[in-house]
Amino acid sequence: MPLQLDVIVASTRPGRVGVHVGRWFHEVAREHSGFETHWIDLAEVGLPLVDEPKHPRLRDYQHEHTKRWSAIVDAADAFVLVTPEYNYSPTPALTNAIDTVLHEWAYKPVGFVSYGGVSGGLRAVQATKITLSAVKAVPINEAVVVPFGAAGQGRRVPPERDPGEGRDDAAARAGPLGGGAQTAEEPLRTPVIASTSAAAP
Numbered sequence: 001m002p003l004q005l006d007v008i009v010a011s012t013r014p015g016r017v018g019v020h021v022g023r024w025f026h027e028v029a030r031e032h033s034g035f036e037t038h039w040i041d042l043a044e045v046g047l048p049l050v051d052e053p054k055h056p057r058l059r060d061y062q063h064e065h066t067k068r069w070s071a072i073v074d075a076a077d078a079f080v081l082v083t084p085e086y087n088y089s090p091t092p093a094l095t096n097a098i099d100t101v102l103h104e105w106a107y108k109p110v111g112f113v114s115y116g117g118v119s120g121g122l123r124a125v126q127a128t129k130i131t132l133s134a135v136k137a138v139p140i141n142e143a144v145v146v147p148f149g150a151a152g153q154g155r156r157v158p159p160e161r162d163p164g165e166g167r168d169d170a171a172a173r174a175g176p177l178g179g180g181a182q183t184a185e186e187p188l189r190t191p192v193i194a195s196t197s198a199a200a201p
């Protein structure tokens with residue numbers, strides 16, 4: 001059975017560029033990888049701000065939306081986060097989505113496709129890696145960075161129309177699509193899954 005790669009679009013606002021960048025990457029992933037790729041749009045997932053009474057380590061969720069999100073993250077073997085930066089930080093939707101569950105992320109590789117101004121969203125990526133380390137996910141160094149200036153030769157165009165030379169290759173190498181991280185981390189996940197079910201009441 002192929003491993004499941006979830007491509008997660010981390011911006012949720014109306015008119016967002018993220019959905020275009022995400023579609024471009026999703027296509028590249030489907031063409032290049034041996035993964036079964038799934039499209040996850042945080043705007044469609046529609047999680048409220050963390051509203052569970054119990055700590056996610058207990059995995060004792062009260063709300064259907066949390067149970068649905070838990071099942072989505074749990075089912076994936078690897079992730080690529082398609083993310084801009086807002087005020088040098090991850091989008092609130094992304095931080096909220098990571099915080100909402102815990103064990104479901106553990107020992108799964110996470111790659112990045114980031115975009116934005118001159119920095120191409122890299123400050124948000126760095127900050128997100130700290131959050132991911134708390135949930136024991138495994139951020140991958142190889143990444144796709146889309147500064148809008150470079151993508152559009154000075155024009156602010158959605159990069160799905162002009163992803164830029166070499167970016168498809170970068171996408172093919174990025175994160176869990178390359179490097180074998182998906183198989184390297186897999187044995188680590190078994191004890192976590194076992195201890196998680198033991199910890200839950």
Ligand SMILES: Cc1cc2nc3c(=O)[nH]c(=O)nc-3n(C[C@H](O)[C@H](O)[C@H](O)COP(=O)(O)O)c2cc1C
Pocket residue numbers: 011012013015016017018019084085086087088089115116117118119120121
């Ligand atoms: C609230 C907000 C904060 C932003 N902060 C940054 C920033 O710190 N660095 C940056 O390069 N771009 C920043 N931008 C510009 C975004 O890179 C650009 O709007 C991008 O299209 C946002 O992604 P989205 O369209 O998918 O929401 C910001 C945009 C918004 C809406």
